[in-house]
Amino acid sequence: MPPANRDLLLPPGTRRILHLDVDAFLASVECALHPELAGRPLVIGGLPHERNLVMSSSYEARVYGVRPGLLLAEAKRLCPHAIFRRGDAQAAARLRDELTRVVMRYTPRVEVTSIDDLLADVTGTARLFGPAFELAVALRAAVRAEVNLPVTIGIGTSVTLARLAGKLAKPGGVAEVWPGHEEAFLAGLPIEHLPGVGFSTGRLLARFSIRTVGDLRRVSREVLFASFGKLGLVLHDRARGVDPERIEPTWIPGPDGRLVRRAPRSIRRDSTFEPEEGSRRRVEAMLAYLVDRAMHKLRGLGLTVSTLEVHVRYVDTRPPSLRRAQRLAAPAEREAAAAETATRRVRRTLDAPTDSTDRVAAEARALLRSLPRRRALVKRVGVELANLRPASGWQGTLFSEPGGDRIAEDARGPSGSHADRQRRLDDAVDALRARVGFGRVLRGSSLALGETHELEVGGYRLRTPSLNQ
Numbered sequence: 001m002p003p004a005n006r007d008l009l010l011p012p013g014t015r016r017i018l019h020l021d022v023d024a025f026l027a028s029v030e031c032a033l034h035p036e037l038a039g040r041p042l043v044i045g046g047l048p049h050e051r052n053l054v055m056s057s058s059y060e061a062r063v064y065g066v067r068p069g070l071l072l073a074e075a076k077r078l079c080p081h082a083i084f085r086r087g088d089a090q091a092a093a094r095l096r097d098e099l100t101r102v103v104m105r106y107t108p109r110v111e112v113t114s115i116d117d118l119l120a121d122v123t124g125t126a127r128l129f130g131p132a133f134e135l136a137v138a139l140r141a142a143v144r145a146e147v148n149l150p151v152t153i154g155i156g157t158s159v160t161l162a163r164l165a166g167k168l169a170k171p172g173g174v175a176e177v178w179p180g181h182e183e184a185f186l187a188g189l190p191i192e193h194l195p196g197v198g199f200s201t202g203r204l205l206a207r208f209s210i211r212t213v214g215d216l217r218r219v220s221r222e223v224l225f226a227s228f229g230k231l232g233l234v235l236h237d238r239a240r241g242v243d244p245e246r247i248e249p250t251w252i253p254g255p256d257g258r259l260v261r262r263a264p265r266s267i268r269r270d271s272t273f274e275p276e277e278g279s280r281r282r283v284e285a286m287l288a289y290l291v292d293r294a295m296h297k298l299r300g301l302g303l304t305v306s307t308l309e310v311h312v313r314y315v316d317t318r319p320p321s322l323r324r325a326q327r328l329a330a331p332a333e334r335e336a337a338a339a340e341t342a343t344r345r346v347r348r349t350l351d352a353p354t355d356s357t358d359r360v361a362a363e364a365r366a367l368l369r370s371l372p373r374r375r376a377l378v379k380r381v382g383v384e385l386a387n388l389r390p391a392s393g394w395q396g397t398l399f400s401e402p403g404g405d406r407i408a409e410d411a412r413g414p415s416g417s418h419a420d421r422q423r424r425l426d427d428a429v430d431a432l433r434a435r436v437g438f439g440r441v442l443r444g445s446s447l448a449l450g451e452t453h454e455l456e457v458g459g460y461r462l463r464t465p466s467l468n469q
Contacts, residue, residue: 007126014179016132017247018120018139019154019162020103022096023171025116026056029092030085032148041066041082048076048084051274055087059171090458098147104251106139112250119159121247136174157182158243160195167193182241187214196235201228213239263303263388269294270382271462276315277378277452283312284365285448289460290383291364292443295357298385299430304353307387308360310367313343313380343380344371353389357429358422360385361445 007016022028026044031037041061046052054075057066064079075082092115100118103110106129109121122132129135136153143151154166155176162177164185169175177185186194192202194213204227210216217239224232237243252262269290277283287310298305346367354360364383432441437457446460453460 005126005131007131010179014123015157016122016125017156017159017162018122018132018136019117019156019159019166020099020120020139020143021117021152021154021166021170022099023150023152024056024058024062025149026087026092027058027061028149029088029095031058032095033088033091035148037083041079043072043075043079043082043084044087046072046084046086048072057082086461095147095149099143099149099151100250102142102146103139105142106135108251109247109249110251111247118250119162119247133174133176136176140172140174158241159245159247160238160243161185161241163195164189164193183217186239186241187212187217189213191216194235194238196231196238201231261301263301263390266384266386266388267294267297267305268382268384270311270380272380273378282448282452283378283381284368285446287364287368287381287383288361288443289446289449290381291361292357292446293438293459294383294385295355295360295426296430296433296438298388299355299391299426302391303388304355304391305350305360305385305388306353307347307349307385308363308367309345309347309384309386310364310371311343311345311380311382311384312368312371312378314376315379346370347386349387355391355426356419356422357426357443359419361443 027042030042030044039060040058041064042058043054043061043066044057045055050072052072054066054068054070054072056068057075061075061079061082064082066075066079066082070078072084076084096112096115100110100112103118103120107120107122107125111119113119122129122135125135126132129138132155136155140151140153143149150172152166152170152172153174154162154164154169155174156162156165157177157179161182165175165177189212191197191205191211191213194216197205205211205216210219216235219236221233221236224236226232228235248262250262252260271286271290273283273286277286295305348363348367350359350363368381429441437459439455439457439459442455449460453462455461
């Protein structure tokens with residue numbers, strides 16, 4: 001009979017990593033908000049008549065073949081009696097934060113890795129909470145009782161093994177790869193389950209009859225490096241259960257002892273046009289709106305941005321006959337046609353870090369206009385804020401700009417520079433949005449979206465409203 005706490009028999013420092021994945025997250029959020037939906041086929045992403053994709057589906061809907069990425073109309077055909085909802089981004093974020101707080105009662109080393117999963121390092125907690133498996137069972141019960149979300153938990157000695165164990169436990173179970181049994185666990189696993197093996201890599205490996213992780217383990221490190229570069233070295237280690245990835249806590253102690261959120265590496269906001277957009281004015285309005293949302297998030301985290309990227313995806317909407325003719329054209333013309341459907345990116349490093357919406361919006365607009373004009377329609381547009389740093393305070397100016405706006409002066413003296421006024425404007429807008437909602441205070445540069453998008457308290461209803469923040 002195994003000891004009551006067999007984790008205490010492991011060598012000191014043996015890593016115990018938990019991977020928590022919320023089952024059908026967006027559908028589970030709707031069930032948490034509306035308990036009457038529990039046990040019914042539920043599809044999140046929009047209404048059946050909308051040309052959107054399924055973002056999430058309950059397991060009752062998956063029985064009928066409804067999967068994320070499917071067109072909503074097809075989901076309706078497969079499961080006519082399903083309930084369709086658009087989703088609630090604010091509720092999803094709130095429940096994810098509540099889930100994180102429950103996990104942090106067991107360990108402070110918790111990393112939120114995506115909208116629906118997180119990692120927790122419980123190494124060294126065996127004497128306090130018992131073995132990792134029992135801790136995971138208690139944690140799963142606590143999440144269900146307090147947050148009303150179903151979670152699957154995988155346990156391993158590394159991030160990779162914890163994720164793989166969690167796949168075996170879905171939905172709603174707990175699975176553990178016991179230390180020392182990593183290679184035996186991985187040997188018969190299909191190669192496509194190994195993190196880092198995508199479609200193209202898996203297809204290339206299959207050409208050499210490498211179909212399981214055990215097959216991959218027999219390939220030398222040198223051959224993998226020659227074939228896949230750095231990825232080959234990563235796959236060589238992962239096939240042997242070696243993964244040095246560390247947990248980077250999302251919440252860390254602040255100067256006053258309170259927990260503060262660790263700064264993200266980047267902030268990205270993008271959206272898809274449905275149908276494709278041909279108006280440059282509305283494309284610029286969408287970009288301005290996405291910048292506004294991203295900068296609102298940036299200031300809320302107390303950060304500044306130094307690098308800005310704008311990306312646009314074009315789509316070829318010509319009739320099939322014209323596309324066939326283009327494929328038969330000269331190579332140079334075929335290359336130009338392919339470029340019509342490619343994603344174009346342009347990046348710029350700012351001369352100084354900033355958290356000003358006005359400044360970043362002007363830079364983003366300039367980057368968008370610097371891209372070559374194309375006859376194709378725009379399918380997707382987005383912005384990414386990178387090279388983020390903590391804000392170090394604001395240094396105002398003593399005198400207003402020469403010839404500046406004198407109307408804005410008040411009893412306290414000159415209104416200061418344009419940057420000073422924009423700083424005060426951003427603070428005022430952020431405070432108003434906190435009181436009345438983001439969608440109740442909009443900048444004029446994004447008002448053109450009202451022609452094609454419905455405005456709600458939380459902002460414009462974009463194509464993927466459940467993920468827009």
